[in-house]
Amino acid sequence: MSTGCHSSIQERGASGRRRILLVGNPNVGKSVIFHHLTGKYVTVSNYPGTTVDIASARASFDGNALVVDSPGVNSLVPRSEDERVARDLLLEQVETTVLQVADAKNLQRGLVLTSQLAEAGLPMVLALNMADEAERSGISINAESLSRRLGIPVVSTIAVKGRGIERLKNTLGAAKASLLYVRYDEDIEGAISRVEALLPGLPVSKRSIAIMLLCGDRELQEWLSPRMEPGALEAISRLATELRSRYARPLAYVINQRRAEAVHSIVAEATSGAGGRGRSLAQAIGRWSTHPLWGIPVLLLVLFLLYLVVGVVGAGTVVDFIESVVFGEYINPAATQFFSWFHVPFLQELMVGKYGLVTVALTYSMAIILPVVGFFFICFSLLEDVGYLPRLAVMANSVMKRIGLSGKAVLPLILGLGCDTMATLTTRTLESKRERTIATLLLALAIPCSAQMAVILAMLAGTSGAVTAIFVFIIVSQLLLVGFLASRVLPGKSSDFILEVPPVRMPQLSNVAIKTLSRMEWYFKEAVPLFILGTLILFTLDKVGLLAFLERAGAPVVQQWLGLPAAATAAFIFGFLRRDYGAAGFLMLKQQGLLSVSQLLVSLVTITLFIPCIANLFVIFKERGWKTALAIVLFIFPFAITIGGVLNLILKATGVWS
Numbered sequence: 001m002s003t004g005c006h007s008s009i010q011e012r013g014a015s016g017r018r019r020i021l022l023v024g025n026p027n028v029g030k031s032v033i034f035h036h037l038t039g040k041y042v043t044v045s046n047y048p049g050t051t052v053d054i055a056s057a058r059a060s061f062d063g064n065a066l067v068v069d070s071p072g073v074n075s076l077v078p079r080s081e082d083e084r085v086a087r088d089l090l091l092e093q094v095e096t097t098v099l100q101v102a103d104a105k106n107l108q109r110g111l112v113l114t115s116q117l118a119e120a121g122l123p124m125v126l127a128l129n130m131a132d133e134a135e136r137s138g139i140s141i142n143a144e145s146l147s148r149r150l151g152i153p154v155v156s157t158i159a160v161k162g163r164g165i166e167r168l169k170n171t172l173g174a175a176k177a178s179l180l181y182v183r184y185d186e187d188i189e190g191a192i193s194r195v196e197a198l199l200p201g202l203p204v205s206k207r208s209i210a211i212m213l214l215c216g217d218r219e220l221q222e223w224l225s226p227r228m229e230p231g232a233l234e235a236i237s238r239l240a241t242e243l244r245s246r247y248a249r250p251l252a253y254v255i256n257q258r259r260a261e262a263v264h265s266i267v268a269e270a271t272s273g274a275g276g277r278g279r280s281l282a283q284a285i286g287r288w289s290t291h292p293l294w295g296i297p298v299l300l301l302v303l304f305l306l307y308l309v310v311g312v313v314g315a316g317t318v319v320d321f322i323e324s325v326v327f328g329e330y331i332n333p334a335a336t337q338f339f340s341w342f343h344v345p346f347l348q349e350l351m352v353g354k355y356g357l358v359t360v361a362l363t364y365s366m367a368i369i370l371p372v373v374g375f376f377f378i379c380f381s382l383l384e385d386v387g388y389l390p391r392l393a394v395m396a397n398s399v400m401k402r403i404g405l406s407g408k409a410v411l412p413l414i415l416g417l418g419c420d421t422m423a424t425l426t427t428r429t430l431e432s433k434r435e436r437t438i439a440t441l442l443l444a445l446a447i448p449c450s451a452q453m454a455v456i457l458a459m460l461a462g463t464s465g466a467v468t469a470i471f472v473f474i475i476v477s478q479l480l481l482v483g484f485l486a487s488r489v490l491p492g493k494s495s496d497f498i499l500e501v502p503p504v505r506m507p508q509l510s511n512v513a514i515k516t517l518s519r520m521e522w523y524f525k526e527a528v529p530l531f532i533l534g535t536l537i538l539f540t541l542d543k544v545g546l547l548a549f550l551e552r553a554g555a556p557v558v559q560q561w562l563g564l565p566a567a568a569t570a571a572f573i574f575g576f577l578r579r580d581y582g583a584a585g586f587l588m589l590k591q592q593g594l595l596s597v598s599q600l601l602v603s604l605v606t607i608t609l610f611i612p613c614i615a616n617l618f619v620i621f622k623e624r625g626w627k628t629a630l631a632i633v634l635f636i637f638p639f640a641i642t643i644g645g646v647l648n649l650i651l652k653a654t655g656v657w658s
Contacts (some may be wrong), residue, residue, distance in 0.1 A: 004307045018065045019094045020172060023086060023117065024101035025109060026072030027390070029129040032159040033101055034069040035514060036318050037061070037169065054085065062167045071429075074109075076116045076208070077215045077252050080431040084219065087212075088118055091223070093203050097175045098124035099168075102413065104134035104141055104156065109270060111180075111263035112256065114150065118178035121205035124152050125175045127168055131156040133505065139271055147268040151179030160508040181261040184255060188214070188588065198232045199224075214240045216250040269467065289391040289504070306379055314375030323367040332359055355542055361535035365528045373419050373523055374516075376497060381515040386508040387415075403480060404487025405430075416447035421530070421616045422522060423447070424623055434492035441486055442626055444612040445636050446479040448579070455583035456604060459590055467601055474605050478643060530615035537614065548572065562602055563648040565594050571603070576611050580605045598651040606644030611637045 020037070022030045038057035059065040070089050071082035078084035090096070091574065098117055102110025107128070117124055128134075128141060147154040153171045157164035183189065195210035202209055212220050212294055219231055244251045288294045335358040339348045352359045383389050389411055397407030409430055416423035420443050427439045448456060460468050541547040554569045562568070568591060575582020586603040589595050611633050612620065620629040 008161070010634040011080070018062075019092075019096045020059060020065055020067045020099055021089055021096050022067065022099050022101060023090075023113070024072060025074055025103065025106075025113060028072070028101045028103045028110070029157075029159045030069055030072065030101045031055075032511060032514070033099075033127065033129065033157065033165070033168070034067060036159060036162060036165045037067045045316075054089075065172075074113065075252070075256070076113075076120075077212050077217055078219070081428050087217075087220075090122065091203050096122055097172060098122050098205075099127060099172065099175075100124055101127045101129050104128040104131045105137055105139060107139075107141065107267050108260065108263060109131045111266060112259050114178065115180055115259045115263055116208070118150075119182070119205060119208040119211060121177050121208065121379065122179055123175035125168070125171055126152055126154045127164075128148065128154060129159050131164070132158045132161075142270050142272075146266070147591045149180070149266050149269065152176050160493055160511050180263075180266075182259050187243060187246055188251075188255065190241055194239060195236050198236060200227050202227075211255065214241065214243060215250075215255065216244070221300050222499065252560050289388060290394050295391070295395050295627040299392065302383070302392075306376075309379055310372060310375045311596055314372045317367055318371040318375070322371055323363070325366045327363050332363065335359070350539060351604050353539075355535055355539040355648050357532060357535055360538075363530045364535075365531040369419075369531075370523070373422075374520060375514045376417070376419070377519045377523075378512065381512040381519070382507050384515065385505070385511050388506045399480075401482025402487075403442075405483070406437050409435060412439050413442065413447055416443045416449065417453065419523075420447055420449050420612065421526075421619050422519070424616060425522075425526075425617045428623065429527050432492055434487075434490045437490060437624060437628060438483060440484045440620055440628075441632055441635075442479055442483055444616060444620065444632055445482055445609055445639070446475050448608050452579050452583050452608070456589055456608070459583070459587050459600060459604060463600065464596060467597060471601060471604055472533065474643070474647070475608055478609060482639075526619075530618055534617075561641065561645040561648070563608060564599055567594065568603060572607070572610065576614060579607060579613050582610065598648070598656065602644050602648045602651070605647055609636070609640035609643055611640070 022034055024030045034055060036056075037059055039060035052495060054071070055069040057067055059067050068089060073083045073086040075083060076087050076090070078087050080086070088612075090098075100110070100114060100117055102114070105552040110126075110128075112125060114124075126146075128143065128146075131141070134141065143154045143156050153174050153176070154166055155168045155171050157168055159165065163653075178242075184192070191212045191214055195213055196206040199206045199209055209224075213224075221237070225233060247254050278323070289298045332352070336352045339351045342348070349356065351357050354360075392414070393407035393410050395407075396410035400407050400409050409427075412423045412426045412430070415426055423443050424440055427436045427443070430436045430439060456471075460471065538547070541550070550573055551569045551582075554572065554574065555566050558564050558569045558572065559566055568586065571582045571585025572590070573582075574585050583604075586595065586600070586607060589603075590600060611617070617629065620632060624632075
């Protein structure tokens with residue numbers, strides 16, 4: 001994937017509009033402040049050359065200012081695509097005011113990033129957000145003292161309650177370049193001076209660019225290449241290699257440690273209070289949720305509540321009402337009657353036929369998937385706002401490391417239980433290509449989406465607990481096995497697990513609503529069109545006879561190897577459109593009495609491990625590229641069939657549930 005550092009990004013500033021760039025560590029409340037600064041004029045788009053979405057909008061208090069919300073970062077030397085985009089935004093030739101948002105509870109971490117922004121030399125303002133949580137933790141920050149030390153305006157805010165926002169708006173016009181200056185040891189300072197002498201004029205200070213290059217920012221080198229004198233980059237590379245050889249640790253680590261030391265005295269001067277003195281129920285829950293022992297029952301309770309809300313209410317009650325009443329009694333009959341008036345058989349088949357855009361694509365995406373995904377988005381936003389998701393990542397880190405991932409990867413995997421397609425998009429937050437590829441593979445292989453899970457639970461209803469236990473064991477074991485093997489085959493290594501764990505807090509309904517609505521917007525803009533496209537493909541295959549051919553061609557494998565009835569072939573074909581379509585096909589076979597218990601188990605395992613649905617596949621192509629997407633499909637399809645067939649042979653040999 002190409003870097004965002006290229007000339008086309010400068011077109012954003014062609015209008016001459018002033019830009020306010022929000023920068024900050026992850027989970028510091030930038031999105032909420034963005035909402036306060038912009039109101040309703042919001043545009044979300046891909047950053048050029050990347051798959052990362054950024055939000056930009058006209059400032060509600062200044063019609064000549066454009067507010068841009070950059071992805072959360074811990075460093076301007078990028079380790080992930082999100083951090084690369086934030087770095088690239090700083091390099092644009094646009095009149096920029098940086099609004100850094102920091103977590104008031106973790107001032108040390110925020111000021112380490114401030115030191116990097118100060119090196120860039122851009123005018124900036126610091127917003128100390130979540131000031132109320134800092135106070136509850138026994139931390140008091142003297143904003144005036146901090147402002148004097150940094151040489152920039154500092155404003156305390158509680159964004160979720162709108163406090164401090166008006167003062168922040170009024171302060172943006174007084175933004176200044178920070179006086180904070182970090183001096184490194186003689187070797188590093190000497191190298192910085194030598195690199196600065198080789199650099200052309202740039203949007204940010206030469207010192208900042210020099211430090212990034214010395215730390216090994218290769219994509220920045222590519223961006224600089226056409227702007228540099230011949231041989232200059234080669235000289236910088238040699239200088240950086242020689243400098244890095246003098247240190248036992250990575251140079252980026254050495255530099256960051258010096259920054260941390262430099263800001264430590266500032267933090268000590270500007271803050272008072274021991275911090276963390278409270279013994280409230282919220283703090284107790286926060287400790288329990290990451291405890292090696294008590295964290296497990298907390299996790300099980302969260303999963304049970306998630307099942308009740310999403311699986312029972314969303315996938316059960318709400319889906320049944322919308323599918324059977326809203327669509328079954330009103331929308332679909334009305335659409336059928338409407339298109340019958342045209343007396344055009346092809347149009348009628350296309351819209352309301354067996355693979356009709358209304359009866360299949362619209363019904364499925366709006367009546368079956370939307371309620372389930374909607375309830376999941378609400379729950380996910382609640383867990384995010386409460387502060388539980390980072391704790392879950394901490395709990396899962398030791399397991400994730402064994403399959404080549406960090407604890408952060410558990411978040412996309414959990415999101416996959418709502419929708420694998422959207423979860424695949426969230427893998428972009430992982431720091432290395434290797435981790436993104438492994439997570440994408442596991443999502444496509446063994447993480448059933450909420451709609452498919454609802455069908456699976458319906459199929460398991462009435463069977464013994466042993467059947468359910470075996471099914472769960474097989475899926476989880478294959479997920480861990482494939483992850484382990486992929487981590488050994490794919491080059492690279494896992495990234496360091498660095499994650500801010502916020503305090504457990506009461507969720508703000510407005511915050512939950514904003515997050516849920518933004519995710520719902522994604523669903524309508526990204527997922528629904530893919531449902532329509534997938535249905536069109538099935539309709540075309542059916543019309544030209546390829547669907548019937550595929551059913552005949554697949555029947556031998558399905559009947560002889562998997563031991564399933566011939567009618568199950570169609571369910572696998574439907575599974576390519578959506579894996580829960582396939583699961584629903586097996587549910588119908590079960591209801592018709594055509595599946596024994598062993599066949600039920602084989603069909604469940606195979607369709608769960610089956611190739612990703614067409615919507616997810618398109619997103620994998622978009623995110624990982626066609627080579628990786630093709631490799632994933634070519635692995636998963638035979639793997640699922642193999643595991644299903646081996647399970648069939650074992651069940652036949654043992655005579656269990658025959």
